[in-house]
Every structure is written in C-alpha cells, then in structure tokens.
Amino acid sequence: MTDTVEVRRGIYHDSVTLMQVSRDVAAVEGVTAAQVAMGTELNLELMRGDGFQLPPGTGPNDLVLAVRAVDDDGLGRALAALEQALTASSAGGGGSFGDEPPPHTVGSATRRAGGADLAVVSVPGPHSFTEAMDALSAGLSVLVFSDNVSVEAEVRLKDEAARRGLLVMGPDCGTAVVGGVGLGFANAVRPGPVGLVAASGTGAQQLMCMLDTREVGVSHCLGVGGRDLSSAVGGRSTRAALALLDDDPSTELVVLVSKPPDATVAADITAYARTLRTPVLLALLGEGQDDLTTVAQRAVEAVGVEWREPWSWDEQPPPPPGGSLRGLFAGGTLCDESMVIAAAALGEVRSNIALRPEWSLGPDLRSAGHTMLDLGDDRLTQGRAHPMIDQRSRLDRIAVEAADRSCSVLLLDVVLGHAAHPDPAAELAPALAAARATAAADGRALAVVVSLCAAVDDPQSPRGQADQLHAAGAAVFLSNAAAARHAVSLVTGGSR
Amino acid sequence: MTLLDGAPRVVAVGAQMFSDALAAQAVEVTQVDWRPPLGDSGTEVHLARVLADPRHGPANAEAVDRMLTAGAELVDVRPASEALGLGRGEFLHAGPPIGWDRASGPLRGALVGAMLLEGLAGTAEESEAALAKGDGVSLDPCHHHRTVGPMAGVVSPSMWMFELRDPVHGGSAWCSLNEGLGKVLRYGAYGPEVVERLRWMSAVLGPLLQTAVRSHGTVDVKAIAAQMLQMGDEGHNRNRAGTLMFLREILPDLIGSGAPTADVAEAARFIGSNDHFFLNLGMPACKLAGDAARDVPGSSLVVAMARNGTDFGIQVSGTGDQWFTGPADTPEGLFLGAFGPEDANPDIGDSAITETGGIGGFAMAAAPAIVKFVGGEVADAIEATRLMYEITLAENPVYQVPVLGFRGTPTGIDATLVTRTGILPHINTGMAGKVAGTGQVGAGLVNPPAEIFPAAVAALAELAPPLGLEP
Numbered sequence: 031m032t033d034t035v036e037v038r039r040g041i042y043h044d045s046v047t048l049m050q051v052s053r054d055v056a057a058v059e060g061v062t063a064a065q066v067a068m069g070t071e072l073n074l075e076l077m078r079g080d081g082f083q084l085p086p087g088t089g090p091n092d093l094v095l096a097v098r099a100v101d102d103d104g105l106g107r108a109l110a111a112l113e114q115a116l117t118a119s120s121a122g123g124g125g126s127f128g129d130e131p132p133p134h135t136v137g138s139a140t141r142r143a144g145g146a147d148l149a150v151v152s153v154p155g156p157h158s159f160t161e162a163m164d165a166l167s168a169g170l171s172v173l174v175f176s177d178n179v180s181v182e183a184e185v186r187l188k189d190e191a192a193r194r195g196l197l198v199m200g201p202d203c204g205t206a207v208v209g210g211v212g213l214g215f216a217n218a219v220r221p222g223p224v225g226l227v228a229a230s231g232t233g234a235q236q237l238m239c240m241l242d243t244r245e246v247g248v249s250h251c252l253g254v255g256g257r258d259l260s261s262a263v264g265g266r267s268t269r270a271a272l273a274l275l276d277d278d279p280s281t282e283l284v285v286l287v288s289k290p291p292d293a294t295v296a297a298d299i300t301a302y303a304r305t306l307r308t309p310v311l312l313a314l315l316g317e318g319q320d321d322l323t324t325v326a327q328r329a330v331e332a333v334g335v336e337w338r339e340p341w342s343w344d345e346q347p348p349p350p351p352g353g354s355l356r357g358l359f360a361g362g363t364l365c366d367e368s369m370v371i372a373a374a375a376l377g378e379v380r381s382n383i384a385l386r387p388e389w390s391l392g393p394d395l396r397s398a399g400h401t402m403l404d405l406g407d408d409r410l411t412q413g414r415a416h417p418m419i420d421q422r423s424r425l426d427r428i429a430v431e432a433a434d435r436s437c438s439v440l441l442l443d444v445v446l447g448h449a450a451h452p453d454p455a456a457e458l459a460p461a462l463a464a465a466r467a468t469a470a471a472d473g474r475a476l477a478v479v480v481s482l483c484a485a486v487d488d489p490q491s492p493r494g495q496a497d498q499l500h501a502a503g504a505a506v507f508l509s510n511a512a513a514a515r516h517a518v519s520l521v522t523g524g525s526r
Numbered sequence: 527m528t529l530l531d532g533a534p535r536v537v538a539v540g541a542q543m544f545s546d547a548l549a550a551q552a553v554e555v556t557q558v559d560w561r562p563p564l565g566d567s568g569t570e571v572h573l574a575r576v577l578a579d580p581r582h583g584p585a586n587a588e589a590v591d592r593m594l595t596a597g598a599e600l601v602d603v604r605p606a607s608e609a610l611g612l613g614r615g616e617f618l619h620a621g622p623p624i625g626w627d628r629a630s631g632p633l634r635g636a637l638v639g640a641m642l643l644e645g646l647a648g649t650a651e652e653s654e655a656a657l658a659k660g661d662g663v664s665l666d667p668c669h670h671h672r673t674v675g676p677m678a679g680v681v682s683p684s685m686w687m688f689e690l691r692d693p694v695h696g697g698s699a700w701c702s703l704n705e706g707l708g709k710v711l712r713y714g715a716y717g718p719e720v721v722e723r724l725r726w727m728s729a730v731l732g733p734l735l736q737t738a739v740r741s742h743g744t745v746d747v748k749a750i751a752a753q754m755l756q757m758g759d760e761g762h763n764r765n766r767a768g769t770l771m772f773l774r775e776i777l778p779d780l781i782g783s784g785a786p787t788a789d790v791a792e793a794a795r796f797i798g799s800n801d802h803f804f805l806n807l808g809m810p811a812c813k814l815a816g817d818a819a820r821d822v823p824g825s826s827l828v829v830a831m832a833r834n835g836t837d838f839g840i841q842v843s844g845t846g847d848q849w850f851t852g853p854a855d856t857p858e859g860l861f862l863g864a865f866g867p868e869d870a871n872p873d874i875g876d877s878a879i880t881e882t883g884g885i886g887g888f889a890m891a892a893a894p895a896i897v898k899f900v901g902g903e904v905a906d907a908i909e910a911t912r913l914m915y916e917i918t919l920a921e922n923p924v925y926q927v928p929v930l931g932f933r934g935t936p937t938g939i940d941a942t943l944v945t946r947t948g949i950l951p952h953i954n955t956g957m958a959g960k961v962a963g964t965g966q967v968g969a970g971l972v973n974p975p976a977e978i979f980p981a982a983v984a985a986l987a988e989l990a991p992p993l994g995l996e997p
Binding site for chain 2: 138146149152157160170214
C-alpha cells in the first residue's frame, strides 16, 4: 500500500465538487481510498480515521488530497485523475458560457466563417459528394481532392455549380493555386501573368515549376479533374474555369493542360476558347504531343520572356549501357510523360498505367524489362497516404529494384511544395545510396536519375533537396522530360 | 466578387494536412469537425442521392419556411367526442402505432384509467382484460388525428381538448387539458383520485374554458410561447411563465362567464398551480408548425418526433405518413423522492413535438432554472442549444434565446444533418414509472435512437431520382 497526502494552501472548492472529485479518484484502478476535501475538523477526523497521516497545522482553508493505492502505478494514475478532475471542476463552472461547438458540416462552417468562398473537400471518396454538394448549396466553389467519385456524381456537382455560378475543381483534383494560395499539393510559385486550367495535378505542378525557372509567375491554376474533358463530363469545369480566367485582369495567357480529350469536347472547347479575349494555349499530353517542358517554353516565350533550359545537376559517372530502366513515380502525369519519352526510344514500357493495354503489368506489379510505376495511382493508395506524403511504398520498391540484376537505371520524381513530405530527400538519399551499394556489391552499376518538381520558394528548400540527392549519387533535373531523356540515354548509351 | 478576387477564404473538410498547409500560407481556414455518418455502410450513398435530388434544397427551404411561418391560435375547447369524432371505445395514444401487447406500463396504466373514466369497465382488471382482447376498444396514434398528447397521451371521447388553428396555412391541431404533476393519467396512474380529477376536468374545467375562450376570442398561443422563452421557460420541462400568461389572458373571461364563483376559483387555482398547464397549448402550437411543413417532396425536414413508451418514431416531410422507429431510450435525469433509474420507463409522449418545433430541449439555453437536467451548469444549457444549430435548417425568428443575444432557436431538424453529423436531437422530458399505475418518477433528458435518421434518409433516397454513385 502506498499513501500520499498533499496539502494545498489557499485553494478552495465547494464540498459537492470535492465529493465528486473523491468519487472519481476512488474509482481509479488500484486505488483503495481517496479523500479530497477542505481541511475542516470533521474532514480531518475522517481522514485520520482512514489511517492517513496529516501534517500538523492543516486547517479549514487548506485543500487536502489523501490517496491510498495498492502500488506506485496505481498512485500515479490516481494523481493524474485527481488533477484532471480538479481542472475540470474549475473550468467552465459558474458563469462561463463556454465556446461554440466546432462546425460539423461545410454548411455550418460557412455560416460561421462569413465570407468564405472556397471549400476544400478531402474526406474519403464515397462521402465527398455530400460535402461538396453542401458547399455548393452554401454558395462556395469547391475543390474536391477526394477520388473514387462516380462520373454521374461529378456531372451532378458541375451542373449545380454552373447553376450557381460556382466552380468545381476535381474530383481527384490534387493541385490548385487561387489568388496566390496553393491548395492541395502545390508549389510555391510567384504571382504572374499565366493562368492554368489543368485536368492533371502533377502536370500542372510541372508546368508551373518550369515557368518558375524563368521567373514567369502564375495568376491562378484551376484544376478541373482528370475526367473533365471526357465525353461524359463534356468539359463543364474547363469551360467555367476558362471563363473565370478570361475575366481575371491579372491573367494574360491561359494554358489548358489535359490528356488528349474526347474529340467532340475538344472541338467545343477550342471553339469556346476562340470566343475569349485572353489567348489560350492548348497543351495536350501524350504520345506525339509536346512535353510539359516544351509547353512551358511556348508559354514563357508567349509572354515575352527568353527561354533557357531548366537547371540540372547530372555530373555522375555513367554506367555501361544496357539493362532495364525502372521508373518509380509519385506523380501520375510525370510517370506518363516519362513513359512517352522512354517508349519513343526503347519501345515497350510496362506499367500499372501503361500507354498501351498490352504493356500492362500483371496483378503482382513485378517489373519486367523497362518498367514505370505510378505509385500514386488510386489502386495503390487505398488505405494509405499518397506517396508524396508517405514514401514507404517507394522506399521498399527501390530496394526491390536494386536487387534485380536486370535493373541498370532508376528514375524517380520528387515533388516538393505545400502539403508534400517536409523532407523527402532525407529518406530517399539513404535508400538510393543503399540501392547503389547493393548493386555495387553484386558487381553492377546502378544509375539514379531524379526529376525534382520544385519551385525556388518551396518550403522544403529545393536546393538542399537536390544537394542531398546528388550526394547520394543521383543526377537531378528540374525538367521531368529532361530527366526522362537522360535516363533513356544511360540505358542506350547514346547522347541525350 | 468572384473566386479569383484576392486570396480565398477556405472551409476545409477532411485531411487536416491541407488546412495546415493553408494556415502556413496565412490563409483564413475553418476546419470542419467531420466524422463518418450514422448507420451502416451505404448511408453515404443514400445521403448523396438525397443531396443530389434537385428538389432537396428548395424543398427544405419551403418546408422550413412553412414551419417557421405557421401561426397558432387557440380557437375553442371541446370534448374529444365532438372535436375529433371519437366514439365509444376509441382511444388515442402518444407516439407511433402500437398495440396493447407491446405497450409499456405507463401507456397500459393510462388506457386502464381511460376505460374507467369512460365507464367501459368497473375495475382495473376488467379494463386490462378488455384491452388485451381488443374487445370493443381500438387504439390509434394521436398524430394520425392532428392531435398530440404528453406522456402516454391517451385521449378518450369524454376528455376536453384545446383546439388550435394555424391562420397562415389553415391547419388545426388538438391537445387534451393538462392534469398537473405526480399521480396523473398521462404518467400511467389510474387510481380513484386520477379518475376523479379527470371527471372534474370534463364536468367543470372544460366547459368553463370553452365559455371563456369563446367570449375572449382567439388566444395567440405562439405569441405567449415566444414571450415565455424570454421569461425562463423552454416550453417542455418548464412552462411556468407560459401558464401564468395564459391564465392572465383568460382569467377575466373565466370570471365573466357567470359560472359559480367556487368553480371559477377552483379552475383558476388548478391552472395557476399547475406549472405545466401551458405544455398542452405549446405542444399543439408546435404540431401546427410540424403539420404545415408536411408532404414537401424531397424534403428531409423532421415534422414529428414521438414516443409510445416502447418505440421512438419520426416522420419526415418528404416521406408522408411513414414512421421511422427504433427502441425508445430511457431518459437520464433527476428523480422524485425515493425513485431511481430502475423505476423509469423508456421515453414516452408526443411532447417531443416541442423540440421538433424549435423549443423544449432546443431552447435549453433560455431556461437556466432547469439546467440541473443537463449537467448543472448554465454553460451546459447553452452548449446544448448551440449544438442543435448543427442539425437544424433555420433560426426561429419568433422564438429567441436572450442569453444568446436573442438568437433565434435552432428550428427544423434535418434528417440528413443528423445522419451526417451524428448529433442527435436533445429532448427534455418527464419520466414515467415503468409499472402501470405509478405516475411520474422524475424528469430529464433523452435522445432518439440513432438508427431512425439514416432509415429516413434511405427512404428519401428511394424517392429521389436515380444517380449512379458507384465509382
């Protein structure tokens, strides 16, 4: 048995409160007796009767805490409960009216935060429609980060937005910049004349970062969701976003970034774009199209700035040519662009988001020949965080590829910016160094190429990230297309 | 003002990291305290379907507007046989439909007392036998007759009823006269003093009130309800100010009725000493509001909450007369004399119509005198009312809470909001003894069973236009 008696002078609680506190503490596991009371003669007598030793001079103005427990652990729990009960009894009592409860719905939050104009919805996909609809009903435009939203639900949301003069960004919209504020995953780009309408999150990030290398800023980047230009959705948000940017005085040039759209929708949108006062540059992604770096060059030159190749740090000893290229991506569009470039030189590139159905990987996703994985694909992120935040899936895969004798070149993207991992290189650099050591121990060379999607003001310090990755043996490129070409050149042994 | 003018002001729901990233950019962001909805998996699909229904928003706006604008005037006092056409052996009861076999103690006790009152049986045993056999007796919910009854809510043909009219939407509603507290029929007591009191109410009080109301002209019950909230009543567990205001209104006409002075004095004493006399006027006033909001296709507004001592049921504007029921919970609260929690019957009565109409537990912050029911502190009462704004569609322009800066009470429970937030309506209530014949044992708080709200949402989803929501 362990007793403790503590006397606190000058603290008063009424007897009803203290009886409740005593009861709460006595209920703690391992406590055999607890008396918390003011030191009146009656109370002191009761405590003595219970066998507690009281310090001399204890009087009616003292709060006496007397607790007996079976062991020290029990006593510790009792004292913690005692503090909690005493704190609770002094907070919010008497005349305090307390705080308003937190808002439980978007509608309620909108009424509280008078003047809100945008909702960011990232609840699990099946729940996102309800929150997004609530936001529209409350008069807010909405960015739906969530995926797994049906196309019918998407159309319903976008029709409601049109009716109310609002914009739906998404679903599955990972990136937006509105009024200089990055939403979702967004790089810290400077304000400027180029407005983006993007059906691709990492595509928009890459383009903004390429503009950033030439100090060309972005007015707004409005995501529309990857399906917006499909025939089912019909470019509903693209049209609304184009109209918003056309009315925006700071936007001098609009770049529309999308995978090749449905032909009818493309014709509609192109015709619509011609009616706008602001010039619109159409940037379609895929085989036979300009890569994002080239699109950035066109945009930079269109606003009257000289283009230069983006910065890179590629002084690493090249391995002997041959072997397989393995790409491990967090950004879907970056993976896609790399595959287009690689396939043009190397032919078949297997993937979980393959360019052609016959190049799809099996269900176990084991690499076979030249292989690129989009680790941020919906099917690989269920129940876990996106690889831009949680790199474990990629770190594991790096080790797997390093142990594969056929793998000669690793190609990775590292996406910086708001909401991304605070220091990805700190985890990747040791993993890459270990991968190279594994290969070296096996008598092989393993080259590593990194596409660093970053703006100079990103919170992770792009330069520091590049230094760490380079020190681990990686060649580092700001341009994803340049990184892909370099990786291909290492496999073919040709000049890039 | 468009989205692109200046930095956005953001409401965020979901991953906290996005709010953190916005806060790091010095953006004003309000984070929603989101949680998965009530009910089984599949509720989210029903919710989406209901919110996708183009009728939903306008329907809710229409329904709650009708609820808020409904008036409530006392126009007459008449026996149930005349006002409701109740025939011999026909009884009304509180809550969703139920038969004798599933009826709880207090409902059985009240029915026994009504049998005795109507002279359909000579003893309690004979009453029970006849009720069990259904011999010459029939039961029907008050709500199916535009009527509400507190606790057991039993109405029999000879009981006198307040008759209220909604001059705005044209509805009518009825409620019996309140008997007082303690051993009374509505709490399931049926002893000789209970039946004797009811006989006096039918013979003396009812006719007197009829004469007085007819001579006075309509009494604006809604106006009294609005004032009582500013005088420390919440209209469910505290009706003291309302009762006295009603008595003040009607007293000159009682005196002027020409009835024997002793009868007038007895009636005035009975009304004035019964702190809950006004409950039976506030309830039909709220019933008028709920009924005005009925039958708006697509609306998820709750238009009735009622309990029969076994089941708790709700009705929703967009699903007609369908009841969504679950087991009634047992209230928590304070007990009279030596009674304790083990003596209490599960929740019973149509009086949750007050919370449906935006008073009662929803106006808890207006009634600091009864905060002991909600945890003892004024702050608890204020928190209780504030939380209800999360599940209601409007702030009542007439019913106001002084301590919240005369903010309108949270009014118009939305079944989708309850389902989404998991916040259950907060109901103040009396507690009946579970053994028939006991009477009142206490008063306190209760919530509806959670599952009835997603059930209502599922039914609304069935009625909504199809929308493929599977990805």
